Amino acid sequence: MRTAPSVRYTGLAVEEVSYEIRGLSAEVEFETVSSLRRALKRLLVHPLVNYGPAGLTRALLRFGKSELAAANWADPGGWESMVISYRQNCSQVADRLLIHAGTMPMALRNRKRLGSFLIARLIEQARAGPVHVLCLGGGPGWVIQDALAQTRAPARATVVDLSAEALEFGRQMAARRGLAERIRFIQANVSDLHQYLHDQANVVKMLGLCEYLPDEQIVSVAGAVREMMLDGAPMVFNSLSRAHGTDRFFRRVFGLHMIHRSPGEVCGLMHRAGFRDFAVHPEPLGVYHVIVGRRAADAGRD
Numbered sequence: 001m002r003t004a005p006s007v008r009y010t011g012l013a014v015e016e017v018s019y020e021i022r023g024l025s026a027e028v029e030f031e032t033v034s035s036l037r038r039a040l041k042r043l044l045v046h047p048l049v050n051y052g053p054a055g056l057t058r059a060l061l062r063f064g065k066s067e068l069a070a071a072n073w074a075d076p077g078g079w080e081s082m083v084i085s086y087r088q089n090c091s092q093v094a095d096r097l098l099i100h101a102g103t104m105p106m107a108l109r110n111r112k113r114l115g116s117f118l119i120a121r122l123i124e125q126a127r128a129g130p131v132h133v134l135c136l137g138g139g140p141g142w143v144i145q146d147a148l149a150q151t152r153a154p155a156r157a158t159v160v161d162l163s164a165e166a167l168e169f170g171r172q173m174a175a176r177r178g179l180a181e182r183i184r185f186i187q188a189n190v191s192d193l194h195q196y197l198h199d200q201a202n203v204v205k206m207l208g209l210c211e212y213l214p215d216e217q218i219v220s221v222a223g224a225v226r227e228m229m230l231d232g233a234p235m236v237f238n239s240l241s242r243a244h245g246t247d248r249f250f251r252r253v254f255g256l257h258m259i260h261r262s263p264g265e266v267c268g269l270m271h272r273a274g275f276r277d278f279a280v281h282p283e284p285l286g287v288y289h290v291i292v293g294r295r296a297a298d299a300g301r302d
């Protein structure tokens, strides 16, 4: 594992939050883009999709029967658009272009691989056994299913999501993968955790959620889940940068408004909720950083 020097981040209202950057390119099979292709996208493709007529782009996507566009129009950034990006077996030309060549779908797949790799290792490192992984806004639970499949360590998971369809999709996938007995699916709002969850969580996963929640809700959800964790237990979450280059396209064409936060900013929110010792793992496209924070002891809270 390559370990870069630790970076101090000072632009937070709360206080300084330091974190360590760790590259995992040797361990995780990432999708990357050559510098030439990256430059072509920045100079030609991104201006075209960001500043071209949104109505015409929407009409072309509708005419081309794009499943990714339809999923985003129905539920911007929801679980189904995520599954379409993960699955990569689309039949429409428009989707093949968007999903195979688009920076964001590639970064999403990188985040999934990085997240499942890290969670599998955290399960193996946990002192308790069997380990309980709590997945907040987990969609169908694809990431945790990949993580469980990567380790022999005894572990079970609870996936919490608002969407009944996401959970049903996840149940069927878990059955196919022989994981049905190990995953509980709960349809609920992550803001009401204490109403339906009472068992301890050894690892908490909050991937793909923070970019849809305002600051105060992140602090409140992370603070509530912290009460279910032991000191030092890990919480896995992510930041989102504008490096994908297509935020204007997402907002105008898909109606998708994501909240971009640097690793320092999202660590700052988790710090307010009572987490510390942040290890930040970038994926090579620079869009997502997957971050592991540790529950601070009560005495260490603000």
Ligand SMILES: C[S@@+](CC[C@H](N)C(=O)[O-])C[C@H]1O[C@@H](n2cnc3c(N)ncnc32)[C@H](O)[C@@H]1O
Pocket: 077, 078, 079, 082, 136, 137, 138, 139, 140, 141, 142, 143, 160, 161, 162, 163, 166, 188, 189, 190, 191, 206, 207, 208, 209, 212
């Ligand atoms: C972008 S998807 C991410 C799915 C999954 N975590 C992944 O990374 O593949 C976001 C998910 O969060 C769920 N979600 C959003 N707000 C939620 C809330 N307040 N409570 C529970 N689930 C929520 C959505 O239903 C959706 O399935």
